[in-house]
Amino acid sequence: MENSALAKYTVSYGLALALASVVNGLLVVAKESSPAVQAGMQKLTGHHWVTHSALVLGLFFLVGWLFARARGGQGLRLTTDRLLAILVSGVVLGGLIIVGFYLISD
Amino acid sequence: MAGHSVMNELILMAHVSFGVGCLIATVWVLVETLNASAANRRRIQLVSRAAALCMWAAFVIGGYWYVTVYPADKAVILKGPWPFAHKFFMETKEHLVILLLLLATYLPIAAAADLAANPAARRVVLWVAGLTVLLALVTEGDGGIIALGVKVGLLTR
Numbered sequence: 001m002e003n004s005a006l007a008k009y010t011v012s013y014g015l016a017l018a019l020a021s022v023v024n025g026l027l028v029v030a031k032e033s034s035p036a037v038q039a040g041m042q043k044l045t046g047h048h049w050v051t052h053s054a055l056v057l058g059l060f061f062l063v064g065w066l067f068a069r070a071r072g073g074q075g076l077r078l079t080t081d082r083l084l085a086i087l088v089s090g091v092v093l094g095g096l097i098i099v100g101f102y103l104i105s106d
Numbered sequence: 107m108a109g110h111s112v113m114n115e116l117i118l119m120a121h122v123s124f125g126v127g128c129l130i131a132t133v134w135v136l137v138e139t140l141n142a143s144a145a146n147r148r149r150i151q152l153v154s155r156a157a158a159l160c161m162w163a164a165f166v167i168g169g170y171w172y173v174t175v176y177p178a179d180k181a182v183i184l185k186g187p188w189p190f191a192h193k194f195f196m197e198t199k200e201h202l203v204i205l206l207l208l209l210a211t212y213l214p215i216a217a218a219a220d221l222a223a224n225p226a227a228r229r230v231v232l233w234v235a236g237l238t239v240l241l242a243l244v245t246e247g248d249g250g251i252i253a254l255g256v257k258v259g260l261l262t263r
Contacts, residue, residue: 006226010216014230017212021205028201047173049200053165056204060211080226084233091205091237098201102194 006083008075012067013060014083015076018090020060025097027052032105114175121171122249124164128210129242131157135217136235142221142228154217154231157238161210165203172200182259183252191255199248206245209238 031038031048041051068075078086131153138150176196183192213234219227 005224006230007219010219010227010230013212013215017208020208024201024204024208050169050173052201053169053204057207060208080229084230087230088233088237091209094205095202095241098198098205102197 006078006080008068009064011078011083012070012075013064014087015067015078016060016062016064018086019063020056021090021094022097023059023094024052024056025094025101027055028098029101032101114171117167117171117175121164121168122246124160124167125242125246125249127160128157128164128206129239129246131160132210132213132235132238132242135213136232136239139217139221139228139231139235144222147220147222150217150221150231151214154214158210158214161207165207168203179252179256182263183255186255186259187262188251188255188258191252195248195251195255199245199252202241202248203245206238206241209234209241213238 031041031052038048041048044051045054070076135150135154135157138146138153142150180192180196183189183196213231216227216230216234221228221231
């Protein structure tokens, strides 16, 4: 028997993935454009990239977990089309921000 | 590369090998998902976990190499004829790989569903696996150009 409902973790971590992807790109712009931001990130772990990775991965796990706890623990509800639109747009946008930034920054 | 020890070369090879392992496992998941049935449900779940594990291994090993060994290569690249190998390809790779890690981590979460009985979950897995394969190929290509950047830098010293 066919079932068209998405599991709550598929939805919650799918949305978290889209958000973390965009934040990943924006963080690149922020640290490369502001020496103070990069120095702060460097100070936190000893290397800006390590801090960058930890922030994005932490955001993904935290937001995914929070979204899964929404609606009394049932998690957020989205149609498959909507989830895929958000997920794919987030990943593509996150990638384009990174590639676009380094294409024009040097 | 720039005067590295054998251990450093092994670390770099392990990074690339785990990255290729993630790529192969994800293509496997993609093909199995296109033919999802009760018979291959467990296999899809296991291979999607293997893809995530390979990606985490590639990320951690590559991250260690990038932080501790790469600065010497970076200096060679920047003084050589291909400075773009660092300025564009390494800079984009080191951040696109975080995106790749997110996708590979999400793959087993999406693949936990019964993909034969749930076409919605099947679509999500196909999209995520497709994006993962695409991004893995891009980052492998980036790595090749970075290695060539070091090589031409050393050859023209």
